[in-house]
Amino acid sequence: MDKDEGQSKANIIMVTDGPAIPNPRERRLINAWSIALTGAILSLLLLCYAGPSSYREALLFLPDGILLTFKLTALAICCAVPLGLLTGLGRISRNRCVNLIASTYVEVIRGIPLLVQVFYIYFALSQFLRIQGVPAAVIAVSICYGAYMGEVFRAGILAIPKGQTEAARSLGFNRFQTMFYVVLPQAWRTILPPVGNECIAMLKDTALVSVIGMPDMMQRARSFASQSYAYFEAYTVVALVYLIITLLLSKIVSVIEARLNYYDRRK
Amino acid sequence: MFRRLLLSLATVMLLCSPAAAAEKFVVAGDCNFPPFEYLNDKKEPIGYSMDYITEVAKRAGFEVELRNVAWDGIFAGLAAGNYDILASTTTITPERQKTFDFSTPYYGLTQAVIMPKGKTIKSLAELKGKTVGSQIGITGVFVLRKANVGAIIREYDDVGLAIADLAAGRIDAVICDDPVAKYYANKRKDFEGKLNVAYQTGDKEYVGFCLKKGRKDLLDRINKAVEEIKKDGTEAKMMEKWMGSSK
Numbered sequence: 001m002d003k004d005e006g007q008s009k010a011n012i013i014m015v016t017d018g019p020a021i022p023n024p025r026e027r028r029l030i031n032a033w034s035i036a037l038t039g040a041i042l043s044l045l046l047l048c049y050a051g052p053s054s055y056r057e058a059l060l061f062l063p064d065g066i067l068l069t070f071k072l073t074a075l076a077i078c079c080a081v082p083l084g085l086l087t088g089l090g091r092i093s094r095n096r097c098v099n100l101i102a103s104t105y106v107e108v109i110r111g112i113p114l115l116v117q118v119f120y121i122y123f124a125l126s127q128f129l130r131i132q133g134v135p136a137a138v139i140a141v142s143i144c145y146g147a148y149m150g151e152v153f154r155a156g157i158l159a160i161p162k163g164q165t166e167a168a169r170s171l172g173f174n175r176f177q178t179m180f181y182v183v184l185p186q187a188w189r190t191i192l193p194p195v196g197n198e199c200i201a202m203l204k205d206t207a208l209v210s211v212i213g214m215p216d217m218m219q220r221a222r223s224f225a226s227q228s229y230a231y232f233e234a235y236t237v238v239a240l241v242y243l244i245i246t247l248l249l250s251k252i253v254s255v256i257e258a259r260l261n262y263y264d265r266r267k
Numbered sequence: 268m269f270r271r272l273l274l275s276l277a278t279v280m281l282l283c284s285p286a287a288a289a290e291k292f293v294v295a296g297d298c299n300f301p302p303f304e305y306l307n308d309k310k311e312p313i314g315y316s317m318d319y320i321t322e323v324a325k326r327a328g329f330e331v332e333l334r335n336v337a338w339d340g341i342f343a344g345l346a347a348g349n350y351d352i353l354a355s356t357t358t359i360t361p362e363r364q365k366t367f368d369f370s371t372p373y374y375g376l377t378q379a380v381i382m383p384k385g386k387t388i389k390s391l392a393e394l395k396g397k398t399v400g401s402q403i404g405i406t407g408v409f410v411l412r413k414a415n416v417g418a419i420i421r422e423y424d425d426v427g428l429a430i431a432d433l434a435a436g437r438i439d440a441v442i443c444d445d446p447v448a449k450y451y452a453n454k455r456k457d458f459e460g461k462l463n464v465a466y467q468t469g470d471k472e473y474v475g476f477c478l479k480k481g482r483k484d485l486l487d488r489i490n491k492a493v494e495e496i497k498k499d500g501t502e503a504k505m506m507e508k509w510m511g512s513s514k
Contacts, residue, residue: 123428126435127435133437211424212432213423219403222403227362227409227412
């Protein structure tokens with residue numbers, strides 16, 4: 001069983017994109033993660049304190065944008081994770097109707113670029129529905145990532161050996177109980193790293209909502225660049241800030257992953 | 268290997284030299300800004316600025332290639348040398364003059380506020396607490412930010428998106444150059460009867476063709492042609508052609 005699980009896990013991690021989650025068992029001081037983080041922080045500090053004043057101005061222009069980026073990401077995670085779970089369950093459902101709905105949703109959404117979805121929800125639907133900026137951005141991002149996460153949940157659930165389900169069923173659990181008390185708690189360990197990855201990717205993709213006039217981090221940088229003509233400075237600063245945030249988040253995901261996997265560690 | 272490289276380099280240089288002799292300059296404009304520069308049905312850049320620079324080129328004796336580029340980063344592209352001349356309704360401001368050279372102005376405009384039909388204001392101060400849309404990095408944004416009236420400014424990729432959002436009722440006003448405001452409020456069928464120009468600032472701004480610093484010879488030739496076009500009445504004709512019907 002252990003071998004099975006290890007293998008399926010490797011498969012799942014292979015198919016995700018997004019930043020590499022640092023390996024929690026990596027004990028060495030110098031690794032890709034620490035080099036990237038110290039490098040990013042040092043260059044940001046160096047540029048802001050020793051570089052031309054426009055770097056400092058660019059950084060000071062960002063804070064409310066950073067807040068909005070976090071707000072959008074947090075709201076979108078809250079919507080996308082349950083949506084992903086539902087979609088994942090729908091995709092493995094035996095009910096043909098539910099299965100078709102979930103599968104079609106995944107197929108359709110995964111085939112449309114997020115940028116197009118943002119425009120569609122904000123500008124195209126505005127003739128019938130007047131959705132304000134923040135809700136529109138959250139809806140677009142959650143619908144898009146719900147589909148991606150659905151696949152992650154599906155793969156994670158399918159990775160749990162069938163024996164677990166059979167054992168639970170023979171003990172008298174119904175299908176619902178089997179899923180929620182036996183399969184999902186175990187699947188969660190394999191699902192978490194790729195879901196964490198998707199959340200980090202989501203944070204990066206919120207940069208797209210600057211096209212609907214949302215003053216997120218990216219829009220603040222563009223705005224600063226357009227009034228100061230300091231394009232290099234503005235985009236360097238915003239790239240470094242994004243990098244620092246995603247590196248920190250990927251560390252958090254790896255810590256949570258390590259805590260969930262403490263049985264593995266003991267071996 | 269090295270010899271082959273040298274040979275191909277020489278060929279490229281040979282091929283390039285006749286093109287350089289014909290003197291062709293690339294003109295860039297953000298073609299989302301009617302009636303100054305926008306795309307016609309055939310995806311060709313048209314508009315007042317485009318007509319103007321073509322006329323300038325004819326009189327100054329060079330050829331132009333009109334190119335549609337995004338406004339966001341348009342100055343960076345000029346600085347990088349991706350194109351030679353900006354004909355994109357660039358207002359001459361002291362900040363921009365620090366980095367770029369401008370020709371003699373070819374149009375004078377003011378900032379206009381568009382609001383839903385029937386609403387008017389008497390000063391920018393009345394925009395306090397209102398959400399005002401505009402395009403990233405156009406002078407309308409700078410004017411409103413400088414006026415510091417407490418309006419919430421939302422910046423879009425192009426002014427058309429801001430106006431679409433205004434028509435959808437999600438923002439209260441849009442600020443942009445007055446010919447553009449009049450074009451959208453009075454000439455565009457899709458916004459007919461929905462919008463009007465609510466206010467116009469008194470301060471005149473002047474727009475010029477924008478060049479990288481250090482191209483004095485080209486700038487002088489452009490300026491000379493602009494003077495001619497103003498004097499012989501061609502400018503007035505072009506204004507009537509592009510702005511006349513949306514007044």
